[in-house]
Every structure is written in structure tokens, then in C-alpha cells.
Amino acid sequence: MTRIHHLNCATLRPLGGALVCGGGRAWTRSRLVTHTLVVETRRGLVLVDTGLGSADVDRTRGPVHARHLRMLLWAALLPDEPVVRQIERLGFRASDVSDIVLTHLDLDHAGGLADFPDAAVHVMTTELEAAFRRPSVSERIRYAPVTWAHGPRWRLYDERRGERWFGLVAQAIEDLPELLYVPLPGHTRGHAGVAIRTDRGWLLHAGDAYVFQSELGNGSSSFVIERFQTHVSAIDDRKRSATRGRLRALAERHADQISILSAHDPDRFEALTQC
Numbered sequence: 001m002t003r004i005h006h007l008n009c010a011t012l013r014p015l016g017g018a019l020v021c022g023g024g025r026a027w028t029r030s031r032l033v034t035h036t037l038v039v040e041t042r043r044g045l046v047l048v049d050t051g052l053g054s055a056d057v058d059r060t061r062g063p064v065h066a067r068h069l070r071m072l073l074w075a076a077l078l079p080d081e082p083v084v085r086q087i088e089r090l091g092f093r094a095s096d097v098s099d100i101v102l103t104h105l106d107l108d109h110a111g112g113l114a115d116f117p118d119a120a121v122h123v124m125t126t127e128l129e130a131a132f133r134r135p136s137v138s139e140r141i142r143y144a145p146v147t148w149a150h151g152p153r154w155r156l157y158d159e160r161r162g163e164r165w166f167g168l169v170a171q172a173i174e175d176l177p178e179l180l181y182v183p184l185p186g187h188t189r190g191h192a193g194v195a196i197r198t199d200r201g202w203l204l205h206a207g208d209a210y211v212f213q214s215e216l217g218n219g220s221s222s223f224v225i226e227r228f229q230t231h232v233s234a235i236d237d238r239k240r241s242a243t244r245g246r247l248r249a250l251a252e253r254h255a256d257q258i259s260i261l262s263a264h265d266p267d268r269f270e271a272l273t274q275c
């Protein structure tokens with residue numbers, strides 16, 4: 001049996017209340033989560049994303065970095081949220097983490113890499129190239145090289161490879177037979193989802209391919225989040241839209257076989273932690 005722990009590894013509190021989350025007044029702060037998975041496998045613990053790291057919340061990366069996290073991500077920087085602290089509370093050690101599989105390299109998804117210096121870190125080649133080269137202004141802002149300054153053991157994946165998987169394309173992840181990589185580009189150049197085979201079918205972590213679960217049905221995202229995604233956070237909004245369309249089709253046709261989650265939806269996180 002594949003045991004999966006659902007953890008919130010960075011609370012984000014954007015201003016905008018009802019305009020962001022559909023609840024609260026416009027001038028109050030909303031609450032988003034950063035949904036991180038810890039998968040118990042034969043090889044060791046596998047993290048799907050890390051959330052922010054201990055150096056982020058301890059502010060040991062410096063005041064400029066902390067201000068960046070606050071202004072760019074509205075990060076609450078809560079000291080008990082880094083995944084390394086949460087797995088210790090579950091009875092594990094950092095050295096039990098053998099692999100980290102990243103949806104992308106934004107700070108709120110990869111900030112905790114340095115807490116696991118010995119883990120193999122899986123990422124799409126296109127994503128790593130974008131994060132290293134930072135060819136546009138928005139990529140110079142969103143990617144922080146300090147996140148990987150310790151020199152992770154990268155494992156790279158070519159998004160053009162793979163096989164058909166419920167109408168999408170997926171490829172095996174090295175040494176991890178329970179997991180598949182599913183390219184979902186648009187939010188960043190090499191953004192990808194991670195599918196995990198469970199006893200009850202597949203669980204697909206779709207990262208930031210969408211925000212609210214309502215976006216996969218007939219509903220839409222909130223006013224603020226939709227505009228933020230379109231005009232600020234997506235490197236290619238046409239691709240982001242197409243990716244979300246494919247996820248909608250997946251949710252509509254295969255809901256009995258695949259459960260999809262995004263990184264930042266607080267209600268979806270609560271629902272899955274109660275399973």
C-alpha cells in the first residue's frame with residue numbers, strides 16, 4: 001500500500017478577501033496553502049514539491065529574500081511549516097527522504113531543497129534550463145538561485161518523451177515505479193504534474209496548472225487569481241489555458257480513476273487531509 005501524507009508547507013495570505021477566495025471582505029487577507037505530498041515508498045520517502053524551506057522561514061537567507069517571499073508570494077513564513085519539520089513530527093528524519101519530485105522551481109515549491117542535500121531531485125530539463133538561465137524579467141524575479149546553491153543531484157526529464165496516459169502524455173520517473181511525470185506547461189516553461197499510483201487509483205498533483213478545484217468543473221477561478229495567473233505568473237498563458245483544458249477533460253472523463261489536486265486550494269487540501 002502506498003501511504004501518502006498531505007502537508008501544507010507554506011501558508012500564503014494574499015490581500016483581496018472575497019476577490020481571491022470567494023469569502024471574506026475585499027480588504028482582508030485570504031488564506032491559500034502549498035499542498036506538498038510525502039509518499040512512503042520502498043526506496044524511501046518521496047516528496048512531491050517541498051514548499052518553503054527552513055532557511056526561508058528562519059530568514060537566514062537574508063532580509064531581501066524574506067521581503068521577496070512576502071511581496072511576491074504573500075508568504076506567512078510560519079516556522080512549523082517547512083516539510084523537514086513536519087516529517088520529523090511524523091517520526092521520520094530528513095535523511096529518510098530519498099527523492100524529491102518537483103512540479104516546478106518556483107520558490108514556494110522548491111524552497112525546501114536545501115533541507116535535503118542528499119536527495120535525488122527530479123525536474124523537467126526545460127524547467128531547470130529556464131531557472132538557471134532566467135531568460136526573461138519575470139524569470140529573473142521568480143527563480144532564486146540560492147534555492148539550489150548547495151548543488152542538488154538533479155535527475156532530468158525530456159518533456160517530449162513519454163506515452164499516452166488518459167489523453168495526456170506521461171513518463172516513468174527513475175527508480176520510482178509508483179510515480180509518473182505528466183508535463184503541464186504554461187505556468188512555467190517546464191511545469192509538470194506528478195501522478196502517484198495508489199490503491200484507489202491515481203492521485204495527480206497538478207502543481208500550479210490551476211488554483212481552485214472549481215476551475216476543473218463549470219466554475220472559474222476567482223477574479224484576482226485568474227488575472228494574476230494570466231498577467232503575472234504564467235510564462236505562457238496560451239499554454240496554461242490549453243493545459244487547464246486538458247485537465248478539465250481528464251476530470252470529466254476519468255473522475256473514477258484519477259483524483260486531481262492543485263498546490264494552493266485550501267478547500268481541496270482540507271478534503272484530502274480528511275480522507
Ligand SMILES: [Zn+2]
Pocket residue numbers: 106108109208263264
Ligand atoms: Zn505555487
